[in-house]
Amino acid sequence: MGNLITLRDITKIYDLGSVKVPALNEVNLEISTGEFIAIMGASGSGKSTLMNIIGCLDNPTSGEYYLDGINVDKLNSDQLANIRNKKLGFVFQSFNLLARTSALENVELPLFYNLEINSSKRKQLAQVALEMVNLSDRLDHQPNQLSGGQQQRVAIARALVNKPILLLADEPTGNLDSKTTVEIMKVLQELNQSGRTIILVTHEHDISEYAKRVVELKDGKIIKDHAMKNRRAD
Amino acid sequence: MNYLNSVKIAYRALFKNKTRSFLTMLGIIIGVGSVITMLAIGQGSSDSIKAEISQLGTNVIIVFPTAQQRGGVRSEAGTTQDLTEDHVTEIIAGCPSVRYATPVVYSTGQIIAGGQNWRTQIIGVYSDYLKIRNLEVELGTVYTAQDESRSGKVCLLGKTVSDNLFGEDVNPVGQTIRINRIPFKVIGVLEEKGQSMMGQDQDDMIIAPFSTVQKRIRAIDHINMIFISAVSENSIDQAIEEIDQVLRTHLKLVSGQEAPYDIRSQSEIVEMFSSTSRIMILLLASIAVISLIVGGIGIMNIMLVSVTERTREIGLRMAVGARKIDILFQFLIEAILLSVLGGIIGIIIGLISSQALSKILNWPTTVTPYSIIISFIFATAVGIFFGWYPARKAAKLHPIEALRYE
Ligand SMILES: Nc1ncnc2c1ncn2[C@@H]1O[C@H](COP(=O)(O)OP(=O)(O)O)[C@@H](O)[C@H]1O
Ligand SMILES: [Mg+2]
Numbered sequence: 150m151g152n153l154i155t156l157r158d159i160t161k162i163y164d165l166g167s168v169k170v171p172a173l174n175e176v177n178l179e180i181s182t183g184e185f186i187a188i189m190g191a192s193g194s195g196k197s198t199l200m201n202i203i204g205c206l207d208n209p210t211s212g213e214y215y216l217d218g219i220n221v222d223k224l225n226s227d228q229l230a231n232i233r234n235k236k237l238g239f240v241f242q243s244f245n246l247l248a249r250t251s252a253l254e255n256v257e258l259p260l261f262y263n264l265e266i267n268s269s270k271r272k273q274l275a276q277v278a279l280e281m282v283n284l285s286d287r288l289d290h291q292p293n294q295l296s297g298g299q300q301q302r303v304a305i306a307r308a309l310v311n312k313p314i315l316l317l318a319d320e321p322t323g324n325l326d327s328k329t330t331v332e333i334m335k336v337l338q339e340l341n342q343s344g345r346t347i348i349l350v351t352h353e354h355d356i357s358e359y360a361k362r363v364v365e366l367k368d369g370k371i372i373k374d375h376a377m378k379n380r381r382a383d
Numbered sequence: 384m385n386y387l388n389s390v391k392i393a394y395r396a397l398f399k400n401k402t403r404s405f406l407t408m409l410g411i412i413i414g415v416g417s418v419i420t421m422l423a424i425g426q427g428s429s430d431s432i433k434a435e436i437s438q439l440g441t442n443v444i445i446v447f448p449t450a451q452q453r454g455g456v457r458s459e460a461g462t463t464q465d466l467t468e469d470h471v472t473e474i475i476a477g478c479p480s481v482r483y484a485t486p487v488v489y490s491t492g493q494i495i496a497g498g499q500n501w502r503t504q505i506i507g508v509y510s511d512y513l514k515i516r517n518l519e520v521e522l523g524t525v526y527t528a529q530d531e532s533r534s535g536k537v538c539l540l541g542k543t544v545s546d547n548l549f550g551e552d553v554n555p556v557g558q559t560i561r562i563n564r565i566p567f568k569v570i571g572v573l574e575e576k577g578q579s580m581m582g583q584d585q586d587d588m589i590i591a592p593f594s595t596v597q598k599r600i601r602a603i604d605h606i607n608m609i610f611i612s613a614v615s616e617n618s619i620d621q622a623i624e625e626i627d628q629v630l631r632t633h634l635k636l637v638s639g640q641e642a643p644y645d646i647r648s649q650s651e652i653v654e655m656f657s658s659t660s661r662i663m664i665l666l667l668a669s670i671a672v673i674s675l676i677v678g679g680i681g682i683m684n685i686m687l688v689s690v691t692e693r694t695r696e697i698g699l700r701m702a703v704g705a706r707k708i709d710i711l712f713q714f715l716i717e718a719i720l721l722s723v724l725g726g727i728i729g730i731i732i733g734l735i736s737s738q739a740l741s742k743i744l745n746w747p748t749t750v751t752p753y754s755i756i757i758s759f760i761f762a763t764a765v766g767i768f769f770g771w772y773p774a775r776k777a778a779k780l781h782p783i784e785a786l787r788y789e
Contacts, residue, residue: 206702206782227706234704245699245786249399259703261388307703 152215153314153346154180154203159212159222161198161369172198173209174369180348182314185341187360187377188350195369196350197319203348204237204317205229217314234262238308240318244300246292246307252279253288256307263311278306282336298329305336309345316340319350334359334381386716389709393717396689404721407685410678411725411765412732415758418671419733422754424740425664427747432656436649440516442482442616443649444623446470446609446630449642465643466606468593470633474611477629480622482614485509486606488597494589496548496560503544504588505562507596508610515612518590523556523571526592534594538567541586542575565599567591619648672761678725679765686718686773697777698785711778718770719763726762730755 161173172195180186188196201207202214205221206229214222217236221229233239238259246255256275260266266274279285282302292300301321308316318337322330338359341347349360357363358381365373397404448466471486478484488507493500506512510525526537540548540555549555555569576585597603613622623646636642647655690697697710705713733755737748 201783204702206786227708230701230704230706233702239702241699241786245695245702247696247699250395258700261392262700262704262706262709311704 152179153182153184153217154178155213155215156203157213159199159202159209159214161195161202161207162210172369173202175212176366176369176371178364178371178374180346182346183341183344185338185347185359185361186349187357187363188348188366189352189354189357189363190366192352194366196352196366198369199366200317200319200348200350203315204239205232230262234259235311236314238311238313238316240301240304240308240316240321242320242323244292244297244304244324246300246303248293249291251289251291252284252295252303252306255292255303256310258307259311274310275306278310279303281309281340282306296329297325298332301325301329301333302336305333305340309340314346316345316347318347320352321349322351322353322356330356386712389712389716390720392713393720396713396717397720403685407681408721408725408728410681411675411722411762412678412729414671414675414678414765415726415729415762416732416736417674418668418758418761419730419750419754420736420740420748421667421671422664422758423733423737423748423750424746425660425667426749426751426754427737427741429657429660429664430749431747432660433653436653436656439649439652440612442613442619443515444481444611444613444619444626444646445649445652446611446626446644446646448608449645465634466609467604468597468606470630471606471609473629473633474609474626478622478625480614480618480625482612483509483511483515484609484611485512485515486593486597487512487608487610488593488601488603489607490596490600492563492600494544494548494560494562495564496555496558499548501544501547503541505538505596505600506588506590507593507600508590509593512590512610515610518576519574520571521574522554523569526570531592531594534598535592536565536567536595536599537570538562538589538591539571539573540569541573541588541590543584543586544589545569545572562589562591563600623648671758675758675761675765678762679722679769682718682721682766683769683773685721686714686770687776689717690714690773690777693777694780694785694788697780698782698788701780701782702786707778710780711774714774714777715767715770718774719766722762722766722770723759726759729762730759733758 156176156178159173159176163170163172176199188199190196202209205216209222212222213220216232219232221232224232247258253272253275256278257271260271260274276285276288279288282305284299284302284306287295287299292303295303322333325333334356337347337349349356351357358377358379360377361380362376363373364371446466468486471484474481474484485508490505490507491502492505493502509531513520513525520539525539526535529535530537538560545555548560549558556571558569559566560569561567573586573590578584597606611622611626613619626646630644631642634643700710734750737750740746741748
């Protein structure tokens with residue numbers, strides 16, 4: 150199969166002891182390399198849950214998940230950590246940068262957990278990643294010396310530094326104003342144009358318009374899956 | 384993740400919180416510092432006691448009265464009046480392995496000479512005492528058997544007493560001093576011995592004939608102890624046996640009856656003191672160890688706070704590829720780094736304070752390398768022990784829950 154991602158009947162039920170909360174209900178999805186896909190839906194529809202499973206941060210309750218040809222739904226936590234480290238990049242709504250740590254060191258972070266990369270190589274890769282998001286002049290700046298948009302760009306650089314096969318962004322512009330939102334979305338679009346596969350979670354239509362394909366969730370089920378017709382030009 | 388990286392990450396995390404890290408280390412610093420200092424004091428005083436006792440003289444045996452059961456009442460050590468000069472005479476006559484023996488009576492008194500006043504210890508002994516203790520007379524002469532038998536009012540001054548009563552570089556031989564208002568003729572000055580390692584001035588005393596001190600100053604019939612020297616080092620055990628035999632016979636003790644005295648050789652006395660100082664070292668060290676444990680609890684406390692505070696960081700690290708073991712190591716190494724750094728600073732402080740004690744307060748202190756090694760290992764162990772639980776807690780976090788933590 151040529152798919153980068155194949156989800157088959159993925160179900161996730163949060164077991165809270167007394168109650169079982171169904172978050173995903175038999176989700177089937179295929180994503181190929183080079184796509185820019187927006188996962189849409191109301192709050193509580195299961196977007197983040199789906200994202201976490203695709204991002205190997207969580208195991209599904211049932212179903213099969215293939216990432217880059219690997220069946221990952223049965224892997225243990227160390228094996229999942231290794232996949233996250235080598236193949237995936239995350240961008241979070243709240244940036245999640247380490248405080249009092251320079252942009253460069255923040256971007257280096259994933260490489261600390263990759264034994265094949267020594268410290269000079271690490272630094273060099275981090276610089277390249279920061280160049281990609283146009284922050285070459287901010288290497289030594291700490292998060293509190295950067296604007297929200299710049300912080301998110303550092304976070305994107307961090308997600309790119311390990312050259313992931315997939316970039317996952319969960320509401321990346323949720324904490325940004327409209328001007329910087331455009332700025333960040335353009336960065337993502339550019340990255341997609343240069344070949345990177347991106348999965349974006351958002352509940353805003355405006356933002357989904359930057360993607361090429363939109364998947365809409367409702368109560369843990371995919372209710373719509375279509376190409377974006379009126380895609381925003383950059 | 385390699386270990387050097389872990390250490391680097393941990394070091395950076397600690398460095399970002401300098402004040403807090405230092406305060407956390409303080410417990411270990413004080414703990415290790417006090418372990419080193421306490422052990423140095425204990426070791427130092429034990430060393431100096433040993434040195435002191437070895438200065439007693441050669442092949443010395445001491446007989447002193449012990450506490451004794453009398454009609455169910457235990458009297459205080461040294462208060463029994465069972466030892467008398469007669470026993471000494473018996474020992475000299477009946478123990479072939481004994482070379483010299485002298486009764487000893489102690490007194491303290493106010494000494495007056497001219498306009499000067501000095502309070503010191505008066506030791507009443509036969510002149511053989513000087514031979515037992517290897518004391519030399521620098522000026523003048525030793526008193527004679529005649530002085531002894533007539534309870535002659537003559538005395539030998541320690542250098543300190545002489546200096547204080549007559550001034551330095553003044554020969555007091557031939558002068559008269561008053562001990563508790565009784566006039567004594569100074570017939571000699573003892574060679575200077577200087578301060579003992581325990582800081583006691585060994586020249587601050589007067590030696591006078593035994594009978595004079597016993598009868599004229601103390602006015603008692605018993606004696607405080609008997610100083611004996613054996614013929615040779617090899618005959619010490621034999622001498623002790625002979626002395627015991629003579630004393631038991633003379634005191635009419637039935638076999639099995641507890642003797643009202645104790646016979647100790649010099650090496651036994653060293654043993655006795657070093658065993659009490661060993662107990663002291665143990666006591667001091669356990670106090671210090673408790674403070675180290677308190678320091679460890681401080682580390683655990685801060686590490687727990689740190690894990691909670693950095694929950695999102697932990698989640699992020701996991702999201703970018705940190706395994707559970709990487710997180711465990713990060714926090715464990717932080718705890719160990721805190722305790723090791725604290726340990727190193729503590730060792731330095733311990734060394735400084737041991738030096739200061741001996742320089743400023745004149746306390747004998749000896750820092751042994753093994754006390755440094757032990758306290759360093761202990762500090763590290765404290766870090767591992769108390770760092771383990773918080774580190775485990777961090778490693779057990781679920782990445783998503785950690786990332787979502789507010
Ligand atoms: N850790 C969790 N424990 C229990 N229920 C959860 C947990 N995470 C999410 N849920 C529930 O699963 C459903 C989907 O949540 P989520 O995937 O976060 O939705 P979205 O991101 O679309 O807002 C919601 O009903 C939510 O309450
Ligand atoms: Mg969500």
